[in-house]
Amino acid sequence: MPTQMTNRPAAQETARETDGAPGMFDGVDLRRLAERIATPFHAYSAGAIHRRIDELQAALAGLDATVCFAVKANPNLAILQLMANAGVGADIVSVGELRRALNAGIPAERIVFSGVGKSADEIAGALNVGIMRFNVESLDELHTLQRLAKAQEVTARAAVRINPDVDARTHAKISTGKSENKFGVSIDEARRWFAERKQLSHVQLDGLHVHIGSQILSVEPFRLALQRVAAFWQELERTGHPINSIDVGGGLGVCYRAGVDRPLAAADYVDVIRAALAGYRGRLLLEPGRWLVAxxxxxxxxxxxxxxxxxxxxxxxxxxxxxxxxxxxxxxxxxxxxxxxxxxxxxxxxxxxxxxxxxxxxxxxxxxxxxxxxxxxxxxxxxxxxxxxxxxxxxxxxxxxxxxxxxxxxxxxxxxxxxxxxxxxxxxxxxxxx
Missing domain, CATH: 2.40.37.10 (Lyase, Ornithine Decarboxylase; Chain A, domain 1)
Structure with missing residues (x-):
């Protein structure tokens, strides 16, 4: 059943309302600031970021959900500290991002490791600090994770990244969920992984992950991708494979062009998640990056x-x-x-x-x-x-x-x-x- 859209305020209003008088941003006069700091420089509004975090957390009320900020969007330690203080975790794609997140105070148990090219050293380092979960993108990576976890005598928690072959209707260079993209594996391949998961003595394969791209301005790609993930989760449960977490990725778009881009409100996005994954009792993970800080x-x-x-x-x-x-x-x-x-x-x-x-x-x-x-x-x-x-x-x-x-x-x-x-x-x- 299609999710009912509401008259909620456009998402971009939460960040743009800080502008106020000409030249003011989060209460700071930008002209005076530019007299003290040589241009060019980047300026970030802490208030606008807090409002985005609050909006998303309010939309998720009642769900067992963890928000993990996509560090690649903005890895500045001050931004990461702001996330840590708000209870937000981290979605990382390198050991450098792992070290940044930890240095900023984000605990390892709120960190997920994504990315198609994790090296053995990066995997070993993430195992050593005890991150929450690995989002695994290839069979070779799964075998590497098993080998390294066994060597450390630990059990790694892992999710398989599904490539649902969904067109996110975004720029080709930030589309990640089509079969032609390098990310994730097909549902058929993932099915084989679960069938053989008992051979993994040191990897607990009990999660699903999907991320179809960035700067998405419509609910339809999210709905279609999550419907495919939901069908696979239900199939796995029926065949004796418990799924303890579903990571729905990120991708929420923002307003780059006033009057043209019409981003989704967080509540409308979460409504799609609620509808597609109705009945799911495990933990949900979300990986917003751009939407929180752009x-x-x-x-x-x-x-x-x-x-x-x-x-x-x-x-x-x-x-x-x-x-x-x-x-x-x-x-x-x-x-x-x-x-x-x-x-x-x-x-x-x-x-x-x-x-x-x-x-x-x-x-x-x-x-x-x-x-x-x-x-x-x-x-x-x-x-x-x-x-x-x-x-x-x-x-x-x-x-x-x-x-x-x-x-x-x-x-x-x-x-x-x-x-x-x-x-x-x-x-x-x-x-x-x-």
């Missing part, structure tokens, strides 16, 4: 110059593709607005950065109030996959990150120094043969 972040940048081309007018910023890769990587839209409270006539620009690549373009033919060199702009919804995907391309240092909270701010990562950027490099002095 709209809580902005990238502050200044105009370096306005360049009049033969055919186009270019607005050249001090931020670049190394600070925010999504537009060059996915052709992704981000709303871009001046931090100014005086009206100006409109002008049309290609908005670009200083990196020596044509792909270093944030927007094409974008209409903005007319800008001049030195103007402060903010690029919206950069709290996820912004700083986390940054690089030092063109030997540009990593930008600072700042956490805002009710009128105050704290630098949670200072701008990288040149010496730090080259710290691992050295002249070729010690030659060896292999």
């Amino acid at each position: 709209e809580a972040g902005v990238l502050l940048t200044r105009v370096l110059r306005v360049k009049e081309g033969a055919e186009r007018r270019f607005l050249v910023l001090d931020a670049a593709m190394n600070d925010l890769q999504r537009p060059s990587l996915y052709d992704a839209w981000h709303d871009i607005v001046p931090v100014a409270d005086t009206p100006r006539p409109p002008a049309t620009y290609d908005i670009v950065g200083p990196v020596c690549e044509t792909g270093d373009t944030f927007a094409r033919a974008r209409e903005l109030p007319e800008c001049s060199a030195g103007d402060l702009l903010l690029i919206r919804a950069t709290g996820a996959y912004g700083a986390s995907m940054a690089s030092t391309y063109n030997s540009r240092p990593l930008a600072a990150e700042v956490l805002l909270d009710q009128g105050r701010y704290a630098v949670v990562r200072r701008r990288q120094h040149f010496e730090e950027m080259i710290a691992g490099e050295q002249p070729a002095r010690n030659w060896e043969t292999a």
